[in-house]
Structures are given as structure tokens and as C-alpha cells.
Amino acid sequence: MEKLNLQKTAFVMIDLQKGIALRQGLAPYSSQEVLEKNEQIAQKLANTDATIVCVHVKNYGPEALHPQTDNRPIQSEHVPEDFSDFILPLATDPQIKNVIHVKKHNWGAFFGTDLDVQLRRRGIDTILLSGIATTIGVDTTAREAYQLGYQVITIEDAMTDFNGQLHQDIVEHIFKRLGKVWTSDQVIASLN
Template structure:
């Protein structure tokens, strides 16, 4: 395992889809509880925090390719608070907000531009769903040349198998994986040295 040594001026915390409409699923509160201390750490260290949500203008802008496992048909109306970030993470005016219309946070957004202009070369990634929004964003970040750290207990999927497959087969090829506790311990250890 490569040790984590962070320069918080060159590191961004990117939080995927921890929004009210998605975190209603069972188990999501556990993810929020793991991510909250990481948000506090980044605030203390002056790190760049990006909150990513997914939302649609009118429902007609959703992807609808033919697939073996299609999403719900039609354009059902979403709850009014669907895209609002969960209050436990305390989004502030200084945080960068990205609204994506697809799975990944880079395509069609200003995420790469905002990271590069700040000299960011490392992303700490967490959120829901491990094998969809988080994995797609991780693949995009890899293609853009970013170093990545995945908080494996700060994310989840609708099934443990989906989460485990991404953590076992994808993440080791494109970054470093840690639990939130491991991450916090390594950061504290390196700060003490």
C-alpha cells in the first residue's frame, strides 16, 4: 500500500450524490456518517471541497439508451428536495457545487477546469453509488491524470456485490483505497512527522 501524504492545497474532496433524493436508500446514513469527519478535516486544512449532485431540467434530458436493465420509464416527477445536499455535511458558500446530468462528474461540467485552476492533482472520492456515479467519476479522473484516494466505507451501492466488485477490480488499478478511519489515521501520522 502506498502511504498517503497529502498537500491539502493540491487535494480536493469530491463527494458524489449525497443528496436527499438518493440518500433515502437503506444504509446511506452510514455513508454520511463516514464522510462527515472527512469534510471537517478538509475544512480545517483549507482543502477544496466539491459537492456533486445529479439533477435534470425537466426529465427529458435524462439518458435513455436501449439497455438490458433500463431505468424507470417515462419522466416521473422527482421530490422537490431531490437534488438538495444532506444537511449533515454542512455545505457552505465557499464549496464548489457541480450538478451533473450523467453518471460522471466530469462530463459536461466545470469540475476539471476548477480543479486545474487551483493546482489540484489529487482527489479524495466518496459518495453513492460506488459502481455508478463514483466509479464513473473515478474513471474520468484517471483519464484526466488525477491521483485518487477512494474512501471505501464512505460509499455504497444498492448491493454489496456491486460495491465490492468496483472496490476489488477497478479502484486498485486507478488509485488507492482506504477506509475513512485509515485515511484519517494516515493523514494524522504524516502531519506528526
């Protein structure tokens, strides 16, 4: 198994927050399965030379996009206060020193945020990518990272979607063209 250079690696978790990750009907993995995989990897990386990135989305309220689309927009009048709160405990653990937070207002974690600046200043060139949803935040972030010249490793069983078939299609036909697709076990093996 290829070993990762932790000084040059960031683990970027997309939208593992209360308003998204606790939804029912995710596929091919449940939110609980995805959260457990992300927690395992994050704990292995806690207080190492790697950078752990918790990406939160807030795209409702005055900063919401209002595109004219063929699909009915998602209604957001009754968004709970804790919608954007990251679920994994390490996100707010003061003992873990290598965690950063990025707030986004779009699908991808790079456009309109300081993520690229934060990663480049830390010398990051490789991104381990996970989260919810595969076909929205994870896919958009993977494409942005690829276009910015990062080495992208998507973690297939540490992400899920609202449509299991679309998850599989993106993994097989897009992510394998943007970089590597690993399982969480392969990521953990690369850290040992």
C-alpha cells in the same frame, strides 16, 4: 501513513443528496454509515487548503438521457423538488469557505461539467472520492479522473451501492487499478 498535500487535494462526494442517499437497501454500508463517514472527513477538511466538492445529479426531466437499454429505465415522473439537495450540513454552511458545488446530468462528475476546470485552476492533482452509488457515479467519476491524470484515492467505507457484492468487486478489481483504496480512518490519519 502517507500525508496528503491539502493544497493539491480535493474531497469529491458523489450524489449524497436526498433523492439518492436516503434510499433503503444500500450495501455493504447503510446510507447513515456513509453519511457519517463523509461528514467526519468533510469536517476535518473544512476551511483548510483542501477543496471540498459536493456533486449533485439531476438527470431527469428534459435533460434526461433516453438510451435504448435491456433494463427498464428508472421512472422519474414524481421526482420531489428537493431530490438534488445535498444532505451534509457543510454543503450550505456559509462559514465553510472551501466548498464548491458541481451539478451533473450524467453518471460521472467530469463529463459535461466544469469540475476539471475548477480543480485544475486550484492546482488539484489528488482526488479523495466517496459517495453513492459505488458502481455508478463513484466508479464512472474514478475512471474519468484516472483518464484525466488525477491521483485517485477511493474511500471504501465512505461509499456504498445498491448491490454489496458489486461494491466489493469494483473496489477490489477496478479501484485498486485506478489508484489507491483507503478507509475513512486512513484518510483522517493522513490529515493529522
